[in-house]
Amino acid sequence: SAVISQKPSRDICQRGTSLTIQCQVDSQVTMMFWYRQQPGQSLTLIATANQGSEATYESGFVIDKFPISRPNLTFSTLTVSNMSPEDSSIYLCSVDRYGQAVGEAFFGQGTRLTVV
Amino acid sequence: AQTVTQSQPEMSVQEAETVTLSCTYDTSESDYYLFWYKQPPSRQMILVIRQEAYKQQNATENRFSVNFQKAAKSFSLKISDSQLGDAAMYFCAYMNYGGATNKLIFGTGTLLAVQP
Numbered sequence: 001s002a003v004i005s006q007k008p009s010r011d012i013c014q015r016g017t018s019l020t021i022q023c024q025v026d027s028q029v030t031m032m033f034w035y036r037q038q039p040g041q042s043l044t045l046i047a048t049a050n051q052g053s054e055a056t057y058e059s060g061f062v063i064d065k066f067p068i069s070r071p072n073l074t075f076s077t078l079t080v081s082n083m084s085p086e087d088s089s090i091y092l093c094s095v096d097r098y099g100q101a102v103g104e105a106f107f108g109q110g111t112r113l114t115v116v
Numbered sequence: 117a118q119t120v121t122q123s124q125p126e127m128s129v130q131e132a133e134t135v136t137l138s139c140t141y142d143t144s145e146s147d148y149y150l151f152w153y154k155q156p157p158s159r160q161m162i163l164v165i166r167q168e169a170y171k172q173q174n175a176t177e178n179r180f181s182v183n184f185q186k187a188a189k190s191f192s193l194k195i196s197d198s199q200l201g202d203a204a205m206y207f208c209a210y211m212n213y214g215g216a217t218n219k220l221i222f223g224t225g226t227l228l229a230v231q232p
Contacts, residue, residue: 031218033219033220041224042223042224043207045220045221058219090159092161094161094220096218104151104163104166105163105211105218105220107160107161109158109160112159
């Protein structure tokens with residue numbers, strides 16, 4: 001399994017500001033994923049982050065709003081920019097461990113973001 | 117595009133009884149993975165069980181088993197001898213095998229209540 005530390009666990013932010021969420025994995029991983037879970041909803045993939053290349057964004061998500069960094073094989077950040085109340089969600093980091101259990105994803109505990 | 121459908125927003129089961137959660141999916145691929153994830157109030161996504169599409173045998177993990185019907189594109193989860201700790205949101209998820217990005221596509225979830 002993989003141990004994933006996500007920070008902060010929760011935050012309350014003013015609209016118009018930005019928040020950066022950090023995801024640290026206890027071992028090197030090829031792919032890291034960022035998901036959004038809106039209140040009472042399912043998880044939706046925001047983007048896939050590979051080390052050394054730009055993140056790949058899903059339809060409906062853009063880099064200007066959700067810039068992602070992936071400086072090495074154990075760390076990634078997601079920034080939620082120019083926040084509005086509609087951005088209030090849980091944001092989850094996930095990794096896929098090739099070689100361990102291909103096709104199995106592990107998740108961090110998520111960041112609960114409230115925008116006021 | 118692949119889709120995952122969970123038609124039961126909420127389910128309830130008596131402690132020690134058996135409950136089955138339904139999931140259907142749509143894909144044109146022949147090789148893929150299917151998963152059931154559990155999300156308790158702590159928000160931590162926990163893998164319950166995993167099924168490779170090329171395997172005819174249904175996956176089993178202790179009290180959890182699946183009924184995988186590939187032709188019908190159905191993937192139900194059976195929880196036997198239900199325990200209070202099984203109460204959580206359950207998500208069915210799909211992943212392409214060997215794709216460029218191993219992203220998960222989630223259903224909308226089923227909230228399971230366990231009655232003492």
